[in-house]
Amino acid sequence: MGTTKVEAYTEAQNLLAAQLKAIAHPARIAILQELIKANACICGDLVSELGLAQATISQHLKELKSVGLIQGTIEGTSICYCIEPKAWHSLQKKVNELFNSYKELNTCC
Amino acid sequence: MGTTKVEAYTEAQNLLAAQLKAIAHPARIAILQELIKANACICGDLVSELGLAQATISQHLKELKSVGLIQGTIEGTSICYCIEPKAWHSLQKKVNELFNSYKELNTCC
DNA sequence: ATTATTTATCGTAATATTGCGATAATGGGA
DNA sequence: TCCCATTATCGCAATATTACGATAAATAAT
Numbered sequence A, B: 001m002g003t004t005k006v007e008a009y010t011e012a013q014n015l016l017a018a019q020l021k022a023i024a025h026p027a028r029i030a031i032l033q034e035l036i037k038a039n040a041c042i043c044g045d046l047v048s049e050l051g052l053a054q055a056t057i058s059q060h061l062k063e064l065k066s067v068g069l070i071q072g073t074i075e076g077t078s079i080c081y082c083i084e085p086k087a088w089h090s091l092q093k094k095v096n097e098l099f100n101s102y103k104e105l106n107t108c109c
Numbered sequence C: 001a002t003t004a005t006t007t008a009t010c011g012t013a014a015t016a017t018t019g020c021g022a023t024a025a026t027g028g029g030a
Numbered sequence D: 001t002c003c004c005a006t007t008a009t010c011g012c013a014a015t016a017t018t019a020c021g022a023t024a025a026a027t028a029a030t
Helices: A011-023 A026-037 A045-049 A054-066 A085-100 B011-023 B026-037 B045-049 B054-066 B085-100
Strands: A070-075 A078-083 B070-075 B078-083
Touching: A011 A026, A011 A054, A011 A085, A011 B011, A011 B026, A026 A045, A026 A054, A026 A078, A026 B011, A026 B085, A045 A054, A054 A070, A085 B026, A085 B085, B011 B026, B011 B054, B011 B085, B026 B045, B026 B054, B026 B078, B045 B054, B054 B070
Parallel strands: none
Antiparallel strands: A070 A078, B070 B078
């Protein structure tokens, strides 16, 4: 127990859930918004921008990266992070498919 | 430690994260899809549909309800669940605002 | 070479989540 | 009234997440 029963669901359901989970944290939402706002990428600026420790920010970046939503490029001594366009749009599409599959019919409870 | 530092973020970030978290689980995605597919609401059918125990389904329903994404109406001895249209559309809008705030500029890393 | 800067990783503590059996609570029908 | 069906809640065990200090690893500058 304690573990999600992955085998009970489709691949699509598990993947969508994993990507949504990556976004479903206020720190990671803030990081994404900051990356978008700064357009070109930042790195340790996130540490001063949000009120979190460096280790914590690094860990959140790792999670976003692990589902492919951001990418990091080494740039001298620092690392430049930014949104990964393909995964970003792909997730947007999948999320909207879910939302749009609901048609309000007022035949409900 | 172990707790999210809620005070470090805006209300909007915390709310969006909470609603996304409710969706970010394969069982809850499956429940939402089933509710949408059945249009009018079901209840304990979810238990036989997914391979989870009744207590588990009930708990997932509670979480979806707690962020307002579904509603339940008592109907005799059973309870009829369905999507709550306002919250559903509101979340879709907020999610798309986040996604659309990113403009690809290939000035990135 | 040494030092400073930047980021990743390790280890740990606190808390949250997931899943389920057991049990309560509610209302319908015999 | 007594059972049956349905759903919620409690309590628990296993695991996951969150946050951070300490430390390592890598590169730039002196």
